[in-house]
Amino acid sequence: MRTGKGLRVVAAALTGALALSACGGGGEAEDKGPANLRVTVWSANEAHLKLFNEIADEYRKSHPDVAGITFDPLPFENYTTTLTTQIAGGNAPDLAWVFENSAPDFVASGALLPLDETLKKAEGYQYDDISPATLKLWQNGGKLYAYPFSTSPFGVFVNTDLLKQAGQKTPAELIAAGQWTWDAALAAAGATQAATGKAGLVIRDFDYKGWDNLSTFWTGWGAQAWSEDGKSCGFASPEMVDAMTTLHKAIFTTKALPGPGTTADFFAGDAAMTVTQISRASLLKDDGFAWDLVPLPAGPKGPYAVVGQAGIGVMKRSPHADVAADFLAFLTNPTNSAKLAQFFPPPRQSQLTAETLAKTNPKLKPEQLQKVVIDGITSGVVKPSHAGQAEISQQVRAGLDPLWKPDADVKAVLDGVCAKIQPMLAK
Amino acid sequence: MTRTDTRVGPVEARPALVPARPFWTSRRRDHLTGYLFIAPQLIGSAVFVILPLILVVWYSLHEWNVLAGTFEFVGTDNYAALAEDPNLGSVLRATGLFSVGLVVFNLALALLLAVLLHQKLRGTIVFRTLFFSPVVVSLVAWTIVWGFLLQDNGGVNGLLDTVGVDGPNWLRGDGTAMLSVIVVQVFKNVGLNMVLFLAALQGVPGELYEAAEVDGASRLRQFWRITVPLISPTILLTSIITVVGSLQVFAQIAVLTQGGPGTSTTVLVYYLYQQAFQFHHFGYGATLSIVLFAIVLALTVLQWQMRKRWVFHES
Numbered sequence: 001m002r003t004g005k006g007l008r009v010v011a012a013a014l015t016g017a018l019a020l021s022a023c024g025g026g027g028e029a030e031d032k033g034p035a036n037l038r039v040t041v042w043s044a045n046e047a048h049l050k051l052f053n054e055i056a057d058e059y060r061k062s063h064p065d066v067a068g069i070t071f072d073p074l075p076f077e078n079y080t081t082t083l084t085t086q087i088a089g090g091n092a093p094d095l096a097w098v099f100e101n102s103a104p105d106f107v108a109s110g111a112l113l114p115l116d117e118t119l120k121k122a123e124g125y126q127y128d129d130i131s132p133a134t135l136k137l138w139q140n141g142g143k144l145y146a147y148p149f150s151t152s153p154f155g156v157f158v159n160t161d162l163l164k165q166a167g168q169k170t171p172a173e174l175i176a177a178g179q180w181t182w183d184a185a186l187a188a189a190g191a192t193q194a195a196t197g198k199a200g201l202v203i204r205d206f207d208y209k210g211w212d213n214l215s216t217f218w219t220g221w222g223a224q225a226w227s228e229d230g231k232s233c234g235f236a237s238p239e240m241v242d243a244m245t246t247l248h249k250a251i252f253t254t255k256a257l258p259g260p261g262t263t264a265d266f267f268a269g270d271a272a273m274t275v276t277q278i279s280r281a282s283l284l285k286d287d288g289f290a291w292d293l294v295p296l297p298a299g300p301k302g303p304y305a306v307v308g309q310a311g312i313g314v315m316k317r318s319p320h321a322d323v324a325a326d327f328l329a330f331l332t333n334p335t336n337s338a339k340l341a342q343f344f345p346p347p348r349q350s351q352l353t354a355e356t357l358a359k360t361n362p363k364l365k366p367e368q369l370q371k372v373v374i375d376g377i378t379s380g381v382v383k384p385s386h387a388g389q390a391e392i393s394q395q396v397r398a399g400l401d402p403l404w405k406p407d408a409d410v411k412a413v414l415d416g417v418c419a420k421i422q423p424m425l426a427k
Numbered sequence: 428m429t430r431t432d433t434r435v436g437p438v439e440a441r442p443a444l445v446p447a448r449p450f451w452t453s454r455r456r457d458h459l460t461g462y463l464f465i466a467p468q469l470i471g472s473a474v475f476v477i478l479p480l481i482l483v484v485w486y487s488l489h490e491w492n493v494l495a496g497t498f499e500f501v502g503t504d505n506y507a508a509l510a511e512d513p514n515l516g517s518v519l520r521a522t523g524l525f526s527v528g529l530v531v532f533n534l535a536l537a538l539l540l541a542v543l544l545h546q547k548l549r550g551t552i553v554f555r556t557l558f559f560s561p562v563v564v565s566l567v568a569w570t571i572v573w574g575f576l577l578q579d580n581g582g583v584n585g586l587l588d589t590v591g592v593d594g595p596n597w598l599r600g601d602g603t604a605m606l607s608v609i610v611v612q613v614f615k616n617v618g619l620n621m622v623l624f625l626a627a628l629q630g631v632p633g634e635l636y637e638a639a640e641v642d643g644a645s646r647l648r649q650f651w652r653i654t655v656p657l658i659s660p661t662i663l664l665t666s667i668i669t670v671v672g673s674l675q676v677f678a679q680i681a682v683l684t685q686g687g688p689g690t691s692t693t694v695l696v697y698y699l700y701q702q703a704f705q706f707h708h709f710g711y712g713a714t715l716s717i718v719l720f721a722i723v724l725a726l727t728v729l730q731w732q733m734r735k736r737w738v739f740h741e742s
Contacts, residue, residue, distance in 0.1 A: 109494035261579040401688035
């Protein structure tokens with residue numbers, strides 16, 4: 001009997017001690033010792049990380065109290081999930097990159113440290129230079145919770161070799177002739193696919209799951225996922241039905257876009273055109289195919305632009321939150337912002353000129369920078385974002401699945417999407 | 428040291444004349460040795476099984492907002508939400524379909540392979556190795572490769588194309604997506620059950636078959652009347668392992684279909700992952716994992732109870 005009792009006592013003590021230590025992990029950590037900052041980013045691109053590290057090294061020279069700054073790349077596909085899992089596990093980073101689709105959740109949750117004060121008082125920061133339009137998504141109750149690190153317009157990268165091989169006019173020629181429309185782009189894509197067997201046009205990161213990337217398409221029809229106030233569903237609108245009918249035809253009839261379950265990487269030379277952000281220019285190889293970057297084609301509602309945004313925020317629960325905020329102020333000061341502009345279009349008005357951007361963007365011509373980047377940022381519609389977007393997004397993905405079949409009833413599918421998400425939007 | 432101390436000393440020392448029982452008796456030493464032997468297992472179980480189980484129950488009674496860092500007690504609210512969850516029905520259906528499909532395909536194929544490879548023929552060792560090899564391959568690597576093969580323009584449809592068959596878009600079709608996930612999982616693990624069946628078959632005494640042959644029993648009759656009853660304990664074991672494993676499927680769904688198309692392959696584990704880690708409803712995710720625990724426990728107990736009916740060795 002004594003043995004049984006002893007065993008129970010040992011087991012209970014062990015469990016209790018472990019429970020206590022586990023609970024302790026989730027609480028607010030105390031500021032101890034020199035700061036070792038960790039920044040989660042989505043990009044594992046060598047050029048991006050090299051630049052980040054150079055800036056971090058420079059910061060550490062003047063801040064010996066900072067023992068180290070690590071940029072920790074998390075996979076793009078499940079970036080936010082990985083980040084929240086780290087936070088849940090008591091292993092939150094000190095600074096985190098946040099995408100526009102999770103911005104409302106992060107900004108409203110109180111997880112991030114307000115930055116206005118730190119940024120405004122940083123020496124030579126020129127806070128007022130930041131375009132107010134780019135700050136909107138990251139503000140709550142008049143306070144800024146993340147710096148709009150990258151305001152990256154979507155453009156169309158073109159493999160001019162493939163288009164010429166298929167005997168198609170290049171987008172530059174179509175633009176010169178005033179014919180750069182989705183109809184013309186999809187026709188060229190379909191014809192290139194038929195002639196070369198390679199994919200025509202790829203909406204990057206859509207892959208029949210990341211539907212929010214389709215906003216780069218339907219915005220040309222004046223459609224939107226939900227209303228400005230986020231309360232009513234826009235999928236069943238006539239504009240959206242028109243846009244999706246065109247898209248459906250382009251996928252299943254003219255084969256201008258690769259069908260579901262078919263992968264084609266533009267940057268590996270597998271597609272004639274791809275809709276993606278300028279920050280992806282780093283994937284272009286110097287000795288690869290001849291390429292061009294042009295604005296999105298005009299839709300029935302005329303020319304338009306769509307921007308994707310990403311912010312960097314400081315986790316409030318970081319034991320070194322103040323140091324992290326100070327580093328963020330350094331990372332995004334006018335000098336470093338200009339350096340980062342080659343990959344991540346800055347929100348600073350003074351730097352949004354073709355001349356400034358051209359200095360750090362050797363791969364892009366001033367004309368491309370003006371038309372795609374500067375015009376895009378000033379007139380662009382931000383990709384859809386909503387509080388609780390992950391759950392809404394899952395419902396939209398599941399609801400849109402029946403659309404990706406040759407015989408789909410577009411209107412019925414889109415009505416179904418609204419039936420699913422309207423109650424969530426109205427909350 | 429004072430004088431008083433020295434005087435008192437011998438008085439206090441008097442009881443020592445009666446020999447004190449040493450603390451480390453041989454009985455206690457034996458117990459300590461025993462505990463030390465089981466300590467690695469005990470600590471492992473406590474940290475990785477018992478503690479998480481307790482915490483999951485605790486979490487299921489809370490609303491845990493990871494981003495805001497709030498953790499509020501909500502009692503049985505999460506359990507009440509189960510009844511109102513519009514997705515739970517389809518999730519349980521998908522889970523049931525996957526489990527039934529996997530168990531039937533896996534056990535039937537494993538038994539068939541084991542019986543075939545039990546024959547004393549040339550090359551059986553090569554085939555045994557071939558069928559077992561997927562078991563040791565990384566699950567995610569295996570699934571990613573199958574993901575490529577099952578694409579619309581992938582290897583499987585390429586192969587079908589050579590014989591003039593226009594294959595479906597396996598991972599995007601309502602019915603074919605679930606079938607694909609089941610088949611990928613069957614091929615991954617059938618080797619393990621096959622080896623267990625092979626071992627069981629080797630334990631069946633050869634003279635029983637000889638006697639049956641003398642009595643004029645056909646091969647099929649021998650299989651049903653001798654083989655199946657004698658390997659029934661292994662059938663029980665493999666069925667329990669496979670049922671429990673089928674309810675825990677996650678990586679295949681996450682890599683191949685992400686629960687789609689629609690919600691046709693959203694099984695319980697994938698759904699609780701979505702709820703907890705994608706939608707940040709950690710409390711509700713914990714509640715779903717309690718549901719999963721209850722289902723696994725109930726099915727295992729049921730199989731264990733049923734063993735008396737169909738396991739030959741059990742009295």
